[in-house]
Amino acid sequence: MHVQLEELWMDAIEMKVGEQIVNYLRKEHPEYQDIEKRQKKLIKDYPMLLKVVDGDGTVTLNEKEHYTCYIPR
Numbered sequence: 018m019h020v021q022l023e024e025l026w027m028d029a030i031e032m033k034v035g036e037q038i039v040n041y042l043r044k045e046h047p048e049y050q051d052i053e054k055r056q057k058k059l060i061k062d063y064p065m066l067l068k069v070v071d072g073d074g075t076v077t078l079n080e081k082e083h084y085t086c087y088i089p090r
Contacts, residue, residue, distance in 0.1 A: 042049040065082045
């Protein structure tokens with residue numbers, strides 16, 4: 018029981034620290050800001066990438082999605 022509570026606290030702390038780091042980088046680091054802008058553009062151009070970013074990491078594309086992934090814009 019004690020180990021489970023410790024793991025829960027560690028998960029909560031890691032999440033909070035991660036949020037603080039991202040907030041700091043968004044405000045203070047132009048390189049991070051540039052990477053984030055490029056990521057947003059990629060997701061806008063290829064919305065199926067959201068399945069990887071926000072999902073479980075697996076992607077199944079339909080024929081249209083597959084086709085649009087490889088056509089230069």
